[in-house]
Amino acid sequence: MPLRPVSANSSSSILPLLKGCKTIRDLNQIHTHIIHRGCEQDHHLIAHFISICAAAQPANVRYPTAAFNAVTTPNIYLWNILMKAHCENASLGECFALFSRMRRESNMLPDKYTFPSLIKACSGISALREGQVVHAAAVRCGTEGDAYMGSSLIDFYGKCGEIECARKVFAEMPVRNEVSWTAMMAGCLNCGDIEAARKTFDEMPKKNDVTWNAMIKGLVKFGDLVSAKKVFDEMPVRDVVSFTTLIGGYAKAGDMAAARSMFDQMPSKDLVSWSALMSGYVQNGKPGEAVKVFGEMWAMNLKPDEFILVSLMSACAQLGSSELARWIESYIREGCYDTARAHVAAALVDMNTKCGDMARAAKLFEEMPQRDLVSYCSMIQGLCLHGRGAEAVALFYRMMDEGVRPDNVAFTVILTTCSHAGLVDEGCRIFDLMTEKYAMRPSPDHYACMVNLLGKSGRVKAAYELVQTMPMETHAGAWGALLGACRLQGDVELGEMVARRLFEVEPRNPGNYVLLSNIYAEADRWLNVSDLRDRMSEKGLRKIPGCSYLESTTPA
């Protein structure tokens, strides 16, 4: 932002310039100005500086903290502004460190403006114990009767699933407003208690847009689109959020025709609504449609944000188009987007691996300031996709060494990789790590990966023993994989036993009958084959014939 000359030696001439700042670079120039003009002790100006820093990109708390540190006697207002900036942009640890510093360095008590932002920071990551500490401190400071405080606490307990605590705060509030009622209702929805949410909704003395939209969202979350649409229709005035919530609901339910129709009915659209439509197409495996929507936006001269670009990259990854991938990358570079942001960086890596440019993906991956779980998984999966199983396993170990904790998805990715690459010992070691080091309960999918892995290497008995240790009921995925392994190894006896279990849980899946039939056929047990085919006909089951591109295009 170009600086105009400042005429007066006062904060009033700097303030308008400050309000126009969008990036940290702009703020850097203004800060120089503040120092140069000797306005460093101006509480009003510094407060504005801190809150604008908190909203600027890239987010950063060191800079506003430095401006704050230069103030010799900051008042409570300034402390609270800095606290809010931390709560919005720093880790919870840094927020608490600032809170301790405030208690230590100032002789002021935190007030009713200090606590809501701290509580909100705890709600954001469902940090129940930390939030309870803040709640206790707020009680000691005598701020608990405040409406903002109460609403923050209701929201916090609701988001942490502690609905009884939320109710207690709500019941004890001397004055409730729309925010506290809505937070209470959203808490019920978060805990899955639709009836209680509905009751709260009906009992509310006054509703606003946020209330109505929270109710729609809650119904969408539980897959009750009919009720969600009914509430939407009952709303006195529908805003862009109501439409977008419903678009997301239809997309989640796989009804993209309804989502598109809702989108077309919107009186006005914002970036979030465009993003909801695009990601809907991506999630429903319609990348071409997503790219078309991007084209529509492009034609309207709208500048996409990072959310939209991530969806576009995901669509491109599904299409596998290296040409589009190159275009997107150059567009992102020229548009001054922040490629270091976790979602953007991970999507870039994923897109490049799936569009065939492993070298580019690896370069982007290594250049990331910090690699998170998703980018590691994208890269591991990319290596698997390109038949580089051993490197994928090595990367998985590097991820753990870097202190990134693998989750369920990460274990599925790496176990699938081991299975594809035939890395039996590695797979078994990683499966043990999952249960022993990380104390995680493997899902049926993880068992299915292990069965595939053991089965492919001829260890069908070990696969069977593993499936028997599964704590859940007979699971079609894992047992189906075991039947496949029996066929591969020609184990008729075990195959019969496994098939019996599968026929119980999936009596109408022809695939299981066909697999067993193939096992019999390969053992020349034609009488059994014929019996099994009779059973299939009795049940009216037919296997849909498999068809490959080669078969369908080869002349007979």
Added chain:
DNA sequence: TTAGGGTTAG
């Protein structure tokens, strides 16, 4: 100062 909509990996 508090409550509502969209993003990534299996």
